[in-house]
Amino acid sequence: MTDALSEVLTYIGVVVVGILVWAALSPFEVLSWWAGWFGDAIYGETIPTTTPNADSPPAASARAESPRPQAYIVFLSGVARVSGESFSYREQDFLRRLAVALPTAVIINDIFPYSVNNLPLTGQPFFARLWRFALRSKLSGPGLAGYLINLRNIWQVMISADKRYGPIFNQAVADVILHTLLRHGYALDQPTPIFVIGYSGAGQVSVGATMYLKEVLHAPVYVVSLGGVFASDPGVMAADRVFHIYGTRDRVHKSGLFAPGRWSIFPGSAWNRAKREGRVEMINVGPLGHTGAGGYLDAKRHLPNGIAFVDATVACIRKLVETQLALHTPE
8 A cells, every 4th residue: 555655646746747847848939939949930821711611610711791891800719729720619619609790800710829830739840749649638538638738738828927938928929910810811001900819828818919919000909808817917908908708607717816916905017007997897797617518608508598608608799899899980
């Protein structure tokens, strides 16, 4: 019994040490990008087809029939993704419904927010085999190996929030978003509003990138945090508005409260200043959880009024988008 316990403790120790080493090396990618060692080109040079099918996510660029879209909506997925195209079936369904609800908007969903150059994990030059194995494990088992993907992307979220490496990482992601907007027909000489939806851990990435987007774009940039986890990033002051959508059964989004800048005892933080200036709006969508069954994107569970959870989420986003567009449109 003692030997067995010793082996278990040794295994746990090795895992903990491995995680700590991994955390220490996580900034290497963003620093290498900044130094110009690799990743100069932004992955994703082609625009996907505009005709979605039953087995794929909706088109990355869903244009309305009108010659000029009224808005561009950029969807940044949660930490379970390995690329900008590996969506869960719930995310696929959510994006389809969102495209139907907002037919005059361009929906962009081909961005991997946990890479400095939009390169998917399965396409990385050194660890592609590891991430392919983790993805296969996530889909077919053992599921534990699939959590490597979540852990790796969580480290990237923490880098985005870090005062030392965050500015570099967030600038890189902003470059990816800008490049993708241009590929999907965004006109820099027209102030078309942009809504960046950050789901889960991508809430921090969307807030972090906004400050650098605003330096280039002469247009309103709104952050829509869907159960997002984020710190008191300067981006909340740069965004025209920050909408934080949350459910009462979502405990994950509260993780952002671990960031001291989100505490009320620091009134000078970016978050508290943004709240005082009315830049932040907290939106409670009811008894929704974070992900999976009972989450924001669940189509099978319903609110007491009979509306599916995913439809409640879509309706909330549609309302805030239409409200901001009405305010933006000149009379």
